[in-house]
Amino acid sequence: MPAVHTNRADAGLPVEVSRQVLAKVQDGSKVMQLAKRIDLPGNGTQISVITGDPEAAWVGETEKKPVSNPGISSKIMQAYTLAVLVPFSNQFKRDTTFLYNAIVDRLPKALGEKIDKTVFHGDAPGSNFDTFKSVTGYSIASDPYAGLVAADGDIADHGGMMDGIILAPKGKTALLGAVDDVGRPLFNSDVTTNSIGKILGASTYVAKAAYKSGNPSVVGIAGDWTQAMYGLVQDVKIDFTTESTIDIDENTRINLFQQNMFAVRAEIEFGFRADTDCFVALTSNLVSG
Numbered sequence: 001m002p003a004v005h006t007n008r009a010d011a012g013l014p015v016e017v018s019r020q021v022l023a024k025v026q027d028g029s030k031v032m033q034l035a036k037r038i039d040l041p042g043n044g045t046q047i048s049v050i051t052g053d054p055e056a057a058w059v060g061e062t063e064k065k066p067v068s069n070p071g072i073s074s075k076i077m078q079a080y081t082l083a084v085l086v087p088f089s090n091q092f093k094r095d096t097t098f099l100y101n102a103i104v105d106r107l108p109k110a111l112g113e114k115i116d117k118t119v120f121h122g123d124a125p126g127s128n129f130d131t132f133k134s135v136t137g138y139s140i141a142s143d144p145y146a147g148l149v150a151a152d153g154d155i156a157d158h159g160g161m162m163d164g165i166i167l168a169p170k171g172k173t174a175l176l177g178a179v180d181d182v183g184r185p186l187f188n189s190d191v192t193t194n195s196i197g198k199i200l201g202a203s204t205y206v207a208k209a210a211y212k213s214g215n216p217s218v219v220g221i222a223g224d225w226t227q228a229m230y231g232l233v234q235d236v237k238i239d240f241t242t243e244s245t246i247d248i249d250e251n252t253r254i255n256l257f258q259q260n261m262f263a264v265r266a267e268i269e270f271g272f273r274a275d276t277d278c279f280v281a282l283t284s285n286l287v288s289g
Contacts, residue, residue, distance in 0.1 A: 021236045028112025040231030078128035079269040084110045090260045107266040116209035130274045137281040144178040151280045160224030160278030165204040168211030171219030216283040223279030233269035
């Protein structure tokens with residue numbers, strides 16, 4: 001994130017704009033669409049994780065009723081700050097509606113995509129944040145159907161039920177191109193820009209953030225999303241400044257006042273926890289794209 005130096009004069013934008021931004025962050029993040037949300041205090045919270053289900057048993061009329069204790073463990077969910085700062089020309093101020101629309105359109109995409117990229121493939125921002133970077137991978141390159149069945153079986157073996165698949169565009173192409181021996185598509189789905197219906201009973205979505213180049217490349221994430229939750233401390237915080245100096249990189253500095261510009265900063269305090277054993281990666285032999 002670019003650094004903001006001294007002489008900063010911040011002023012918060014209206015609450016309704018912040019809520020609009022949060023709604024669009026959620027729209028742009030498959031993680032936030034599929035995982036359960038909790039309200040997160042600023043210092044984090046301890047969440048319970050069920051590791052085993054209670055079991056019932058048949059008993060006779062006078063026999064003692066069985067006692068079953070489900071396994072429960074706990075994790076700390078901690079909020080980590082995700083931020084982006086964008087400079088604008090002062091001409092945006094001439095039309096307030098245009099300014100707000102520009103903010104709502106640009107900033108949520110950056111926040112939502114970064115959340116997904118981090119959860120799917122990235123390095124956690126801290127020790128109390130889960131990612132799917134090291135989950136088991138199943139290839140859908142040569143036999144997509146067999147790969148998906150194997151992925152579904154792995155999730156089931158760990159006590160989950162595959163209810164959500166997020167495919168990169170390359171993963172969507174691999175599945176929609178799969179045919180049987182007489183050329184009929186194996187996955188006859190209702191294809192839209194961001195969704196391709198259900199596959200093996202799991203709701204299936206498309207997001208560029210699901211892709212990671214490699215050998216093999218990751219072209220999707222599948223799992224039991226009831227075993228994942230995210231936390232927010234509050235809605236997206238938005239501030240702007242007209243008097244700061246911003247370092248774009250080591251060699252580029254913008255003096256906002258001198259150059260008739262202003263900057264908008266968006267921050268979100270976000271946490272994520274999941275039973276990562278209930279998630280898998282879908283892979284391909286693609287190394288680029």
